[in-house]
Amino acid sequence: MSTAREQIFSSVRAALAPLPERTARPVFSKDVAEPHWLAAEADSLALFQKRAEATGTKCFTDMESCAAWLRSQGVRTVYIPAPLTRLAALCSEFSEVTSEYTRARVNEIDAAFTPAAGAIAESGSIILSDESTPDRLAALAPWHHIALVSRAEIHRTIADALAAMPDDPNLIWVTGPSKTADVEGILIQGVHGPGAQACLIL
Amino acid sequence: MAEQKVELFARRLDRGVQQAVHSNSAAGTEKRYTVLGTDYSAPDDLRRLAGQIRQHAIEHLDTYLEQAEQSLKRQGAHVHYAVTAEDACRAVSDILQKAGAKKVVKSKSMISEEIHLNDHLGSVGIESVETDLGEYIIQIDGDHPSHIVKPIIHKNRRDIAKSFEREGLGDYNDDPETITRRARVFMRDKYLQADAGITGANFVSAETGRLVLVTNEGNSRFCLAAPKIHIALVGIEKVIPSDAELAVLLNLLGRSATGQQLTVYTEFINGPARTDRPSGPQEMHVIFVDNERSQILASDCREILRCIRCGACLNVCPVYRQASGHAYRSVYPGPVGAVLSPLLAGKNFKQLADLPKASSLCGACNEVCPVDIPIPDLLLKLRNRGHEEHAPSPGTPPMGAFAKLASSPMLWRFAMKSNKVMNLVPLEKLPLPYLQPWLKTRTLPEWRGGEFRSWMKDRRKK
Amino acid sequence: MTHSPSRPNGRTVQLMATCLCDAFFDDVAKATVEVLEHAGCEVEFPENQTCCGQPAFNCGDWPASREVMRHTTRVFEGDKPVIVPSGSCAAMLFHGAPLEFEKEKDLPTVQKLANRTWELADFLVNGLGIEKWPGRFPARIAFHRACHTRGTGSGEAALKLLQSIDGLEVIPFGEAEQCCGFGGTFSVSFPHVSSSMGCLKLEHMTASNPDFIVSGDMSCLMHLGGLADRGGQPVKTLHFVQILQSALHRHG
Numbered sequence: 079m080s081t082a083r084e085q086i087f088s089s090v091r092a093a094l095a096p097l098p099e100r101t102a103r104p105v106f107s108k109d110v111a112e113p114h115w116l117a118a119e120a121d122s123l124a125l126f127q128k129r130a131e132a133t134g135t136k137c138f139t140d141m142e143s144c145a146a147w148l149r150s151q152g153v154r155t156v157y158i159p160a161p162l163t164r165l166a167a168l169c170s171e172f173s174e175v176t177s178e179y180t181r182a183r184v185n186e187i188d189a190a191f192t193p194a195a196g197a198i199a200e201s202g203s204i205i206l207s208d209e210s211t212p213d214r215l216a217a218l219a220p221w222h223h224i225a226l227v228s229r230a231e232i233h234r235t236i237a238d239a240l241a242a243m244p245d246d247p248n249l250i251w252v253t254g255p256s257k258t259a260d261v262e263g264i265l266i267q268g269v270h271g272p273g274a275q276a277c278l279i280l
Numbered sequence: 281m282a283e284q285k286v287e288l289f290a291r292r293l294d295r296g297v298q299q300a301v302h303s304n305s306a307a308g309t310e311k312r313y314t315v316l317g318t319d320y321s322a323p324d325d326l327r328r329l330a331g332q333i334r335q336h337a338i339e340h341l342d343t344y345l346e347q348a349e350q351s352l353k354r355q356g357a358h359v360h361y362a363v364t365a366e367d368a369c370r371a372v373s374d375i376l377q378k379a380g381a382k383k384v385v386k387s388k389s390m391i392s393e394e395i396h397l398n399d400h401l402g403s404v405g406i407e408s409v410e411t412d413l414g415e416y417i418i419q420i421d422g423d424h425p426s427h428i429v430k431p432i433i434h435k436n437r438r439d440i441a442k443s444f445e446r447e448g449l450g451d452y453n454d455d456p457e458t459i460t461r462r463a464r465v466f467m468r469d470k471y472l473q474a475d476a477g478i479t480g481a482n483f484v485s486a487e488t489g490r491l492v493l494v495t496n497e498g499n500s501r502f503c504l505a506a507p508k509i510h511i512a513l514v515g516i517e518k519v520i521p522s523d524a525e526l527a528v529l530l531n532l533l534g535r536s537a538t539g540q541q542l543t544v545y546t547e548f549i550n551g552p553a554r555t556d557r558p559s560g561p562q563e564m565h566v567i568f569v570d571n572e573r574s575q576i577l578a579s580d581c582r583e584i585l586r587c588i589r590c591g592a593c594l595n596v597c598p599v600y601r602q603a604s605g606h607a608y609r610s611v612y613p614g615p616v617g618a619v620l621s622p623l624l625a626g627k628n629f630k631q632l633a634d635l636p637k638a639s640s641l642c643g644a645c646n647e648v649c650p651v652d653i654p655i656p657d658l659l660l661k662l663r664n665r666g667h668e669e670h671a672p673s674p675g676t677p678p679m680g681a682f683a684k685l686a687s688s689p690m691l692w693r694f695a696m697k698s699n700k701v702m703n704l705v706p707l708e709k710l711p712l713p714y715l716q717p718w719l720k721t722r723t724l725p726e727w728r729g730g731e732f733r734s735w736m737k738d739r740r741k742k
Numbered sequence: 743m744t745h746s747p748s749r750p751n752g753r754t755v756q757l758m759a760t761c762l763c764d765a766f767f768d769d770v771a772k773a774t775v776e777v778l779e780h781a782g783c784e785v786e787f788p789e790n791q792t793c794c795g796q797p798a799f800n801c802g803d804w805p806a807s808r809e810v811m812r813h814t815t816r817v818f819e820g821d822k823p824v825i826v827p828s829g830s831c832a833a834m835l836f837h838g839a840p841l842e843f844e845k846e847k848d849l850p851t852v853q854k855l856a857n858r859t860w861e862l863a864d865f866l867v868n869g870l871g872i873e874k875w876p877g878r879f880p881a882r883i884a885f886h887r888a889c890h891t892r893g894t895g896s897g898e899a900a901l902k903l904l905q906s907i908d909g910l911e912v913i914p915f916g917e918a919e920q921c922c923g924f925g926g927t928f929s930v931s932f933p934h935v936s937s938s939m940g941c942l943k944l945e946h947m948t949a950s951n952p953d954f955i956v957s958g959d960m961s962c963l964m965h966l967g968g969l970a971d972r973g974g975q976p977v978k979t980l981h982f983v984q985i986l987q988s989a990l991h992r993h994g
């Protein structure tokens with residue numbers, strides 16, 4: 079008896095065999111799907127900030143204002159992974175700042191900082207990867223997530239980001255806070271992931 | 281006279297539900313239109329390009345599927361194949377049972393609906409929880425999704441609040457924000473306890489093996505963050521040549537589905553988490569499911585396999601707006617469903633052969649489809665197939681006599697003139713089964729058969 | 743829907759009046775003749791014409807439809823432009839027929855007719871190059887782009903001509919892309935859905951009290967007019983060609 083794989087491949091081949099010709103792979107320029115307003119945006123950093131804010135991601139360029147925002151949000155416990163300890167020094171006013179993230183504390187951490195693998199200006203997206211993120215849960219479970227984006231790693235377009243995807247089994251583009259409109263089409267933020275998404279541009 | 285099933289459903293549909301479906305769909309159509317119009321000067325060119333990309337992909341499915349398999353294996357994923365829905369269900373439960381898994385969390389996937397995975401897992405004693413808010417509500421209500429992107433478009437907040445109360449998720453509260461927070465808390469435990477996470481995939485890049493998942497809630501990320509096993513169910517038609525094509529497809533998918541440039545989360549996954557990582561599945565299984573797709577590929581309706589499940593054709597469809605998704609008696613409603621569902625039914629085609637008739641053939645679906653599927657043409661081809669296979673079609677007039685009349689000019693001219701007697705009789709009394717449904721809600725203009733012909737003749741004489 | 747890029751645009755044309763005009767709307771067919779003649783055309787009317795075969799095509803009875811279409815290809819022989827004052831009948835000739843003949847030996851004959859077929863407004867504007875219509879028609883109208891003109895130049899062409907007429911105002915309305923609900927035999931096999939669609943369309947189109955409801959397809963107008971009439975709130979409907987014709991009359 080043939081395997082499922084063989085069966086499927088043979089029916090696919092049988093289905094395609096009678097086609098007189100097959101559609102060629104379309105050739106298109108990399109910018110084909112760029113929105114037409116993109117051309118007028120010279121500065122990728124400014125564009126990223128504009129697009130990120132438009133999709134609900136708060137942008138900060140210094141730690142002080144970011145920490146002030148978190149305080150105003152009532153944040154008490156903050157996770158800052160080890161490589162970022164110099165930021166932790168700026169977070170003295172929180173009741174707890176930890177560099178340890180464990181499953182047991184998934185619901186206790188109010189805010190987490192994790193380094194991003196880059197960003198996309200066109201869409202205001204933050205790029206997360208396994209390589210850059212100490213723990214998948216840390217960037218996802220807390221209500222506040224702050225991604226650290228380095229200026230040099232902002233891709234101008236979606237196509238640029240696709241062309242430069244790092245070799246990582248888990249890449250995520252985050253465009254705004256987690257949300258749903260399942261109930262009567264009403265927009266609610268913070269379903270399973272962060273209800274407040276931010277980035278700190280360094 | 282017997283009634284078309286979709287018509288019957290629509291006629292009996294609760295007015296409140298119909299209005300909710302209509303206004304939500306119309307809002308979706310409007311958003312899509314605005315965002316595409318703001319961002320692109322020629323969105324139709326982009327839709328056609330996306331259509332070619334997908335058509336190319338399905339016409340080279342043999343190549344790309346094999347390539348995707350190799351890419352995934354290279355990254356350490358296990359690749360499986362399932363010919364039928366039952367095979368796919370069994371493949372999932374085999375993996376789970378082998379690993380001793382008892383609890384799974386699921387992120388929304390149409391193919392798992394298609395193969396009725398939850399029922400199967402339940403029957404072998406595995407708890408499977410839908411984590412998308414809408415899908416979860418469907419699950420606890422024992423209901424079915426009525427839209428491919430907005431599964432509970434047919435429910436209001438009061439229905440949902442009652443279901444939550446019944447399930448012990450707090451006292452009755454119909455505030456959407458409260459409902460969402462309660463789901464958040466409830467799901468947290470489910471994620472953390474689950475042995476495996478099950479997802480679908482919107483695309484699979486053959487070149488890199490990347491499965492692309494687009495969501496807004498973040499539930500699929502959770503399904504791939506907490507559990508130790510990831511199982512992805514993927515229709516074989518989902519493959520695309522490479523990551524580069526995603527620039528076109530992703531830009532159209534979000535805008536068409538929800539009016540977003542990109543959904544909140546776009547995930548690219550092509551293997552298990554690396555061994556030194558504290559979180560993420562250590563095992564990844566991809567199950568490629570055929571379930572009639574290779575037969576559709578062999579048919580003259582293969583263009584439907586381009587579909588990227590955006591739901592835009594449902595939103596814009598005037599029949600869907602009147603009848604709602606459940607009228608289609610299948611997992612895929614609306615225009616895409618009217619084509620896809622009878623085809624997926626395989627040998628049982630006739631049971632759903634009425635669906636392609638539930639359309640005025642207005643073509644709005646084709647006009648919004650991000651991959652430019654000629655849906656009206658496919659509906660027509662399936663009507664023809666239904667006719668050839670003698671599928672029942674209540675209310676459809678027989679066309680033999682019409683064809684005779686319309687190919688004999690003498691008879692035709694005679695009929696045109698003699699029908700004038702219609703002006704003299706009360707039409708409502710005529711025993712013509714196909715005239716009466718018209719007259720119930722509409723009047724007919726005066727019969728003036730032959731008038732133009734004599735006018736034309738006179739004019740030529742002058 | 744795609745259309746042959748190079749269709750003949752000579753000024754001797756064959757008119758396909760359509761079965762609806764033959765049976766009910768002789769005034770529309772007459773207006774078509776007058777308007778084409780004003781545009782400098784000589785209009786031929788092949789006497790043996792009947793119907794485009796669309797009813798059978800839409801019902802799925804393609805053998806019956808092909809029988810009618812074969813008759814139609816014989817009636818409209820030659821290479822003059824074939825002009826149809828209906829988006830859906832025109833689409834049947836240039837799109838539907840090639841589809842139902844895809845696997846037939848006489849596909850080339852059908853394709854030849856398809857390549858000569860024009861919907862009326864499309865012909866006036868894109869065939870003859872008319873940009874502006876003379877005369878006057880003081881009225882506010884709601885214009886429904888008939889669904890079968892999606893993807894063709896027809897809707898835009900009709901609007902262009904209408905908007906160029908002195909005194910005429912085209913008023914916008916909600917959910918404009920939506921179908922009127924006619925859909926041929928759909929209107930009798932799905933009477934509830936069809937009528938509900940029509941009522942919604944009427945509601946939108948009459949929202950700002952236009953003087954006329956206008957379209958390029960008498961089937962839509964027969965449906966909408968009949969619904970309004972049965973509902974006790976009759977509306978005045980006009981094919982756009984009747985407006986072109988009236989404008990000419992007022993041109994003096």
Ligand code: SF4
Binds near residue numbers: 586589616645648649
């Ligand atoms: S058929 Fe086209 S519009 Fe409909 S769901 Fe599929 S991709 Fe979207």
